[in-house]
Amino acid sequence: MTLKLYHAPHSRSSRIISQLFEMDLMDAVDIIHVTIPRQDGSGGRDPNNPHPEGKVPLLVHDDITIWESGAIMQYLTDLFPDRGFGAAPGDAKRGLYLSWLYYYGDVMEPVIVHKYAELTHPALQTTFRGFEEMTERLANGLKDQPFLLGDSYTAADLLVHSPFAWFADFTPDVPVIKDWVARCTSRDAATKTMEFDADLMAAA
Known part of the structure; x- marks a missing residue:
C-alpha cells in the first residue's frame, strides 16, 4: 500500500x-x-x-x-x-461524525468566507444559513460535552475547529465554543x- x-x-x-x-x-x-x-x-x-x-x-x-x-x-x-x-461503519456515532465532516464543507466554510468578505444576499442566507445559525449549531453540538462526538477528540473536531485556529477573531464569543477551540489547538x-x-x- x-x-x-x-x-x-x-x-x-x-x-x-x-x-x-x-x-x-x-x-x-x-x-x-x-x-x-x-x-x-x-x-x-x-x-x-x-x-x-x-x-x-x-x-x-x-x-x-x-x-x-x-x-x-x-x-x-x-x-x-x-x-x-473517527467513527467506523457500524459505530453508533457514524452518522453524527459524517454530518459534522460534511457540515463543515457544505455550510461552515462558505458562511465564514462570506462573513470575511462582507458578502450578504438572501440567496446566500437561504442556501448556507448565516454566522449566527452556525454559532448556534456549534454551541448545541458542544453542550455538556468536550468534543463534537462526546468525550473523544476526532477528525470532526480537527476539521470543524480549523478556521477558528487560523482566524481567532472569527471564533464566536460563546464559552463552550471558545473552550473547545482551546482544547483543540493545545493538542500535541x-x-x-x-x-x-x-x-x-x-x-x-
Whole structure:
C-alpha cells in the first residue's frame, strides 16, 4: 500500500498533517511538498502537484485519488479504523461524525468566507444559513460535552475547529465554543504540525 499526501505548509493541508500525527501515521505516508498560489500573491501552481486545480490537500492511495479535506479525513479514518480517530461503519456515532465532516464543507466554510468578505444576499442566507445559525449549531453540538462526538477528540473536531485556529477573531464569543477551540489547538499534534511546516518552509 502506497499513500502520498501532496502538502503545502500553512495551508488547508496542514489539517491532514495534524491528522497523521494524531493517528500516528506520519511514517506510513509520503509527504510531498508542493507550492500553491497564496492570497498575498506569493507562491504559484506546482507542476508536480496532480490536483486538477493545483490545490492541496490531495491524497493518493495506490491508484485512488482523493481530494477535499473532509473526504481525505474520512478516507483515512475508514482506512485505519483501529486508530480510533473517527467513527467506523457500524459505530453508533457514524452518522453524527459524517454530518459534522460534511457540515463543515457544505455550510461552515462558505458562511465564514462570506462573513470575511462582507458578502450578504438572501440567496446566500437561504442556501448556507448565516454566522449566527452556525454559532448556534456549534454551541448545541458542544453542550455538556468536550468534543463534537462526546468525550473523544476526532477528525470532526480537527476539521470543524480549523478556521477558528487560523482566524481567532472569527471564533464566536460563546464559552463552550471558545473552550473547545482551546482544547483543540493545545493538542500535541497541533504543535508538531506547526514545527513540521516551519521546517518545510525553512528548507524550501
